[in-house]
Amino acid sequence: MTTLVIGANGQIGKQFCELAKQSGTPIKAMIRSEEQAAWFQERGIQTVVGDLEGDFEHAFEGCDQVVFTAGSGPHTGPDKTLMIDLFGAIRAADIASQHGLSRYIMVSAIRAEKPLEAPEKMRPYMTAKFAADAHLRHSDVSYVILKPGRLTDDAPTHKFASTVEEAGDNQISRANVAYALLRVVQTPGLINQEVTLLDGQRPIDALL
Amino acid sequence: MTTLVIGANGQIGKQFCELAKQSGTPIKAMIRSEEQAAWFQERGIQTVVGDLEGDFEHAFEGCDQVVFTAGSGPHTGPDKTLMIDLFGAIRAADIASQHGLSRYIMVSAIRAEKPLEAPEKMRPYMTAKFAADAHLRHSDVSYVILKPGRLTDDAPTHKFASTVEEAGDNQISRANVAYALLRVVQTPGLINQEVTLLDGQRPIDALL
Numbered sequence: 001m002t003t004l005v006i007g008a009n010g011q012i013g014k015q016f017c018e019l020a021k022q023s024g025t026p027i028k029a030m031i032r033s034e035e036q037a038a039w040f041q042e043r044g045i046q047t048v049v050g051d052l053e054g055d056f057e058h059a060f061e062g063c064d065q066v067v068f069t070a071g072s073g074p075h076t077g078p079d080k081t082l083m084i085d086l087f088g089a090i091r092a093a094d095i096a097s098q099h100g101l102s103r104y105i106m107v108s109a110i111r112a113e114k115p116l117e118a119p120e121k122m123r124p125y126m127t128a129k130f131a132a133d134a135h136l137r138h139s140d141v142s143y144v145i146l147k148p149g150r151l152t153d154d155a156p157t158h159k160f161a162s163t164v165e166e167a168g169d170n171q172i173s174r175a176n177v178a179y180a181l182l183r184v185v186q187t188p189g190l191i192n193q194e195v196t197l198l199d200g201q202r203p204i205d206a207l208l
Numbered sequence: 209m210t211t212l213v214i215g216a217n218g219q220i221g222k223q224f225c226e227l228a229k230q231s232g233t234p235i236k237a238m239i240r241s242e243e244q245a246a247w248f249q250e251r252g253i254q255t256v257v258g259d260l261e262g263d264f265e266h267a268f269e270g271c272d273q274v275v276f277t278a279g280s281g282p283h284t285g286p287d288k289t290l291m292i293d294l295f296g297a298i299r300a301a302d303i304a305s306q307h308g309l310s311r312y313i314m315v316s317a318i319r320a321e322k323p324l325e326a327p328e329k330m331r332p333y334m335t336a337k338f339a340a341d342a343h344l345r346h347s348d349v350s351y352v353i354l355k356p357g358r359l360t361d362d363a364p365t366h367k368f369a370s371t372v373e374e375a376g377d378n379q380i381s382r383a384n385v386a387y388a389l390l391r392v393v394q395t396p397g398l399i400n401q402e403v404t405l406l407d408g409q410r411p412i413d414a415l416l
Contacts, residue, residue: 053324078286078287079332082290083331086336087339090342123291124286128290130295131339138343
């Protein structure tokens with residue numbers, strides 16, 4: 001059961017790949033260019049070069065599920081948001097469907113289902129996440145959509161909350177998101193779920 | 209059979225509204241603000257104020273089908289492309305579904321199904337049209353997707369082609385698009401069709 005990691009070279013992606021490697025969970029890290037390969041090779045992590053704005057279908061070969069954690073991020077231009085967060089995610093879902101993958105695990109964003117309730121400058125980004133999630137739900141691939149809150153670089157606590165009320169805040173560390181991703185990847189029976197992820201007090205299994 | 213026109217104040221929208229009024233085809237023109245109303249009132253065209261980036265569900269009351277010809281255009285910023293061409297179109301489809309409308313007639317763009325084949329600077333715009341069209345296809349509303357080529361301000365010829373090979377070019381006048389829209393609106397049995405529209409030599413009915 002090999003998992004393709006799209007966005008492996010991102011901040012969450014790298015932490016996830018490291019956790020997966022340490023736990024013996026088979027992954028293939030998709031990177032944009034050979035220059036990004038060294039970090040993964042040093043850790044014994046398999047890589048494949050694929051261009052999310054070009055050709056990347058070949059990266060799916062031999063993979064059973066896919067993690068999508070690529071993101072132009074809310075602070076790049078909305079043209080990249082359209083090409084990466086929206087179109088990249090949609091094409092990955094279409095390829096996953098064509099290849100008969102068992103699951104698509106999406107890293108989305110908290111409240112992506114309500115873009116108009118986001119602050120105005122965040123709305124184009126939230127709209128891209130909204131539309132990508134909607135496309136995935138409508139596809140015939142089983143999915144898990146993780147919706148982290150505002151991302152921080154805090155140390156992992158491995159403790160979670162699923163609502164702002166429960167958490168008392170709207171943030172989560174990238175390390176905790178990476179850990180939650182690992183648990184989802186290791187739980188193949190978990191399908192067609194959407195989970196808001198915040199730093200909190202509960203073990204991840206209580207949320208899944 | 210009243211048709212809601214979203215994007216009525218646009219260049220195609222205004223020409224369509226005028227043709228519809230002249231032919232006795234019942235329409236309701238959605239405009240962004242009362243300041244846009246005078247042009248329509250002078251011509252006896254009913255208007256409703258609705259904000260495509262805010263509240264516009266009330267505009268659907270009493271309407272049986274909807275034309276979506278709103279567009280930020282390929283030359284505005286991609287943030288507006290995300291909010292108008294993508295999210296506005298998606299929300300309109302969701303509202304049309306909730307209200308049980310009989311049809312959603314979308315003005316898309318030629319080759320919107322292949323954003324990566326567009327020139328690089330056009331790709332974010334094409335991606336928004338691609339994803340909006342995909343959402344409409346997946347919705348439970350019957351649809352017609354019109355895919356005009358490069359828009360010109362030439363005089364109407366009422367003659368069309370449906371491929372670049374047939375047309376010998378990739379352009380179409382906004383006046384011809386407005387005329388094609390009118391014929392689609394007047395043909396309720398036409399559903400779940402996608403039609404590329406270019407200036408050409410054939411009557412519109414030969415393409416529908």
